[in-house]
Amino acid sequence: MNLHLTQHSGVPPYLQIISQIKQLIASGRLNVDQELLPIRVLAEKLLINPNTVARAYRELETAGWLYTKRGAGTFVAAGTTAFSAETCRKQIRERVCALLVEAAHMNISVAELIKLIREMGNDLGKGDKES
Amino acid sequence: MYASAIRALVGEIFGKNRAAIVGAAAVTPAAWMIAKAYLRHVPGIEPNFATPLGFLLLVVIAMQLGSVFAYVDLTAGGSGSGFPRHILLLPAPTWLLALVPIIAGSLFIAAFVLLWLRFVSGVQLDWTQQLALTVAITAVMCWIQAMSWELLPRSMRIVALLVVVIATIVSVISALANEPDFLLGRRAGQIGLVLTSSGGYGFAYLAVIRARRSETLALNASLKRLFFSPGQPLHAVPLPTLSTAVAAQNWFEWRVYGRILPLFMTIIGAFPLASLAFDGMRRAPSIALSTMLLLVFYLMVSPMMGAAYISKDWTRRVQMGTFAATRPLSDSELAFAKLRLAIKSYALSLLIVCAVIVVIILASRNNVALLALWSRLTQRLGTTGSYLSLMLLFAAITAASWAASALFMSLQLFYEAVDRKKHGWKISLAMVTLFGLLLMLARRAYVARDSALQWLHAARAEVIIPVIVLTGIALYLLPPFRRVAALSTLRALAVGFLTVTVLGLIGLSQLRLPFGYRWALSSGLVSLALVTFMPFLLVPILVRMSRHR
């Protein structure tokens, strides 16, 4: 379980852990029912407070990504793909929102924006077909 | 040609250390002269009664000045000296850089010493003697300068310096003495002077060269290898078994502070022993000088020892650093560890001093003056009485030294613990007043010394006063002591002291002295016992004050 922390990124450590674990699960590097490193071990490895790790694990458990077995540890939960779609959609919504605000500041209309997206989407699609 | 470099160097030396120079060269002699002038107006006092003391003070100040001029901070624990490195970059040859501080220092100190001798001690020297003295001072300056450049391993430096200083002093005295074969003899003394000065300058020159080229001098490394053998596999050095915290602290104290005093006394004692080889030693004045040196040094060094024992490491002035204060020991354990160290150190030193004196006496069995002295003593007190009184004398000197050391330790602790800005001036005032009172008392006693003996002959009740005062002080210190330590420890000590005092009193009663004298001496003995006991009350209280500010 290879995690790392970036200092000075402005993102609190526990959020970094959460997103990295989600990445590992989503990319398949952590399989369902696989045990995660115990809180102590991960804390010593990353040199962060164990409560930070505990908080990350807790939030992931609440969100349904992990489950704990008494006395045995923390494991990856099944059925996360459904949730990840939800989260992905939420992330995209936020990005679009930010994009719209910025475009408004720069006096670029929504129609122009849609045109731009379509163009770039076509280019990407062409690139995909070629690769 | 080198005028600017010389000017720069001299300016730096005198400018940087103005305070120290003024303090040593102006304030101390002034104080001493005032004290002496006051005492001189007392009728019946010999003109140079304080001469030995004056000489000793002179040597101490000269050494202090020497270290100032050589940029050496003999009290600095860190590596290297205070020599400003930028001076090494001056476009001047190395021999000049080595020479200027030495010459500037030795000329200043020589002038100071000669003026002191002339006006304070009233000693007149002819020009050869003045020259010899200046050369001697230059020699020592060379060595101090050389020492500052890490030629020798740090632990050897102070020892080496002490050896050189004493060798120089002995050479000077031999060269200047009126008799041709006093101590080392005139010829040997002169040779000694030349050797120490040229050797010193050579080392100083080498040291500056080394500093300029930033080379490591092989001497340091080879001496280390010779004496300290770090090449030996260190698992051969066993670790001491320290089963309790107190045992650990005792080990620590002994390792850091315990060997200083025995080492000093060994070195001091080595000189009379070494000069036994020379005929000059067998003459009475030489013996007296050596023995006096030994015993006076013993007493004089005690305050310095007291300060050293309580400093963080004995080369620094900082008292009780954080490491010492955060030992998981109670305040009384910490305090008693220090006291135990002082006792062990003094006990060992006493053995050394006694051994040296025994050897000197045995070697000078045929000394006419010594025999005469001894016969006078045995006439008064009888053989057993004489031995007994000598033993008591030594015990008294050791006890007084230890007490002086421990009391000075207490003074340092106290000075460190109080808020100096608020109370510093009060303490200084108290010290000056105390010193003045003692001086007045000494004067009174000296003036009345002939009548004093008669006065004591009739057993006076006033003799008890010191005992009462000291007992009162001890009782006053009991309540704060109880807050620091259990009374049970004190009880054991008190029993010990009582036993020793009673034995001493019994010993005194065996001497064939008139009752009045015995009475006075007994009172003195009890007072000394109380003074020696006092640190056991004071030091725990003051350690507590110093540790928890």
Next chain:
Amino acid sequence: MNSTDNNVVDIRHLTRRFNDKAALQDVTVRIPRGQVFGIVGENGAGKTTLIKHILGLYRAQHGSVSVFGMDPVKHPKEVLSRIGYLSEQPDFPEWMTIAQFMNYMAAFYPNWDRQYAAQLLEMASLDARKKIRELSKGQQARVGLCAAQAHRPELLVLDEPSSGLDPVARREILAAVIRTVVHEGRSVLLSSHLLEEVERVCDHLLFFSNGEVLLSDSMEAVLDRHYQITLRRPGQLEWQALPGVFNAVADNGEWQLFCFADIDQLTGLLQLQGAQILDTRRLSLNEAFLARSSQRHTPGRIA
């Protein structure tokens, strides 16, 4: 007396003056068991003075200090034998070899574990035969750290341990902190001005400035609730009256507010006052500390 109390250190209304300067002003700090407690402040803020009170090196002039339920001045042995301490500028006896040093220290602590000590020395790659004066500053700090940990202290006190140290040594200090706190009931007090370290390992944070406690809160709260709000509002802004705002900078009609608050509540309040919110941004610990250090106003408590 001490096992039932949940606080390792309990300091109440501590005041300390040096001549006329107040080094500590009415400081109240409670360090609960099993946590990493961080004290952050600029140089001369009083962190070391506070720590010295905990170690019993200073007596409380006003107020009280209680460590493990005892007064460290009255019971130095009992308190100090349960504390592992690394000072800012350690003054170890330089003449000792590391082996002699560890042997000496072992005698003072009943819980000293020689095997663990040897293990720690090995992890720090220290040769026990070397003299302490031959070591570099970082190595000396590592020796001190090993000695402080070898008896598994209930309280590990580190006073600016990383000052002037290389990254390897700094890493080891963090490792020591984590190693200590993962064991139930053991606590760490870390005083530092290296905020990245503090951010990583501390559970609770104390902001210290000029002898006063500016903020004492959990690390979560400190990181979650420090915000910078950039807004535009014509005319004057009574930022002192706003709940949670402790500092503000005006720049050409734009205001930058630094606050420690519930962000939604505050922005709502600002909008009611007619302000146009341009940006809200969480502050990093570094920025929060800088803003706090020039704090000009103690904000009212948020409901």
